[in-house]
Amino acid sequence: MSSPSSVPQQFLADAPLGTRVVVRYRIEGGLTDALGELVGKSDGECTVRTRRSDVVIALALVAAAKEVPPAPPRRTPRPPAA
Template identity: 50%
Template sequence: MPDRRDQDAIARALALGVLDGAALGDRLVVRARHGDGARDALGTLSARSPSAVTIDTRRGPVQVPLADVVAAKPVPPPPAPRQRQR
């Protein structure tokens, strides 16, 4: 049975594969280590370099170092805005 470190390494490898295969403009969520915890960036992939990806979120662009990535996956488009009730 794989231990926790093996599972983390597998999840990280899968996440880096998702980021490598994603096209600019794809909608993703990326989880990265941040201090003692983790932080998520949800939005569209706007840039990629050998060491980082940039995710355009509702709050602005977030640069995520690949060394800190622990998980990533594609997500569907956001739901359409609701009609206002009168």
């Protein structure tokens, strides 16, 4: 049986590329999240494509990870008020 701390890393190792994920990982001073598409993975890290950029995360820093549903469609801009 694997230890609970390895579960998020195992999920990321098993998830197919293209899966939409949220990954919580440690940074200096606390934790942060990356939400987006899993676009890369190796033995020691994974890459999540967020709206802003690709985020490379060391698996040793991952505290939690899970699959999330597709993003809702973006709203169309409202016409200017007349």
